[in-house]
Amino acid sequence: MKRVIIIIVVIIAALGAIAYVLTNNKKKNEAKTAFIAEGGGAVAVRVADVVKKVVDLDFSVNGTFAPKQELNFLSENTGRVSKIFVDEGSRVNKGQVLARIDAEIINTDRETAEATYQNALRDEARYKSSYETGGVTQQQLDQVKLSTQNAKLRLQASQRKLNDANIKSPINGIINKRYIEVGAFVTGTPGTQLFEIVDVSKLKLKVTVNESQVANLKIGDQIDIKSSVFPTEKFSGKVTFIAAKADATLNFPIEIEVANNAKSSIKAGMYGTAIFNFPKQAPSILVPRTSFVGSVSSNQVFVLDKASNTSKLRKVVSGRILGDNVEILEGLNEGETVITSGQINLAEGSAVTIVK
Secondary structure (H helix, E strand, O other), X not given: OXXXXXXXXXXXXXXXXXHHHHHHHHHHHHHHHHHHHOOOOOEEEEEEEOEEEOOOOOEEEEEEEEEEEEEEEEOOOOEXXXXXXXXXXXXXXXXXXXXXXXXXXXXXXXXXXXXXXXXXXXXXXXXXXXXXXXXOOHXXXXXXXXXXXXXXXXXXXXXXXXXXXXEEOOOOEEEEEEOOOOOOEEOEOOEXXXXXXXXXXXXXXXXXXXXXXXXXXXXXXXXXXXXXXXXOOOXXXXXXXXXXXXXOOOOEEEEEXXXXXXOOOOOOOOEEEEEEOOOOOOOEEEEEHHHEOOOHHHOEEEEEEOOOOEEEEEEOEEEEEEOOEEEEEEOOOOOOEEEEEOHHHOOOOOEEEEOO
């Protein structure tokens, strides 16, 4: 009995839901019918006047500063760190010695390579003398020459390792992180991380812009930069990178190179605002984006013939898409009226009535 009651309740609930859906659909259809009926047999449409407006292209976007150069510096030699000449926060120049690896073993290898090379030179001289008197063959002389060349290359490699015992900075910058201490053992393969060096004398402000904004940008454009942390400071930059492809959010990544002030006030990771200013634009004819038949790419709109209250299909040339409006380059004149809704029911010469 209890099961029968539950089944009956479920059936009643299902019938109620179906009735609700049917009633809701009926109301929607009645609303559409009433909208068409307002035209008294003509197609009900909405319209907008064709006007000229001054287009303001200026905009600003926020982003984060990144160092123009940053380097995780790895060791190229194997050995024990004997001295460190810098600490975190130290400002360094390209070529400056940052640390030194114990060169005793490296120096021994270099001296051995030097002795081997000098011995090879003497052997080569003896073989040349013997060759001239017929004591050795050309093949034997060539083999000695090859040994001399190999000994020279080993000497050059040993000298390079000895030079690399003095670890030098490859860029100008600031020691942001030091990973080694005196006495630490470092390896050359794979290289042990020694220092993180960043150069903040110039920074990159990374921002994203939309499709209508990126269309007005080019490499080399000068941009005003503001920092909320230093509101009284003035910074400027230039566009150095514009992505050729939009990201997952359909925006385009932009990079702006910014010159830091003498105090290097801006730090990598801070927020900044790029202010894009453009010359004042001449007034342009603008129409709502919904005026187009199908889509903007169709370049077709319906114009209202005010004398006969009919629709006229007009071919136009569209320009920039500016938010909800589209610039019209050819095909429309100021003062005309375009139809912005109801185009799906229109044809050339259809009678229309305006719904406000």
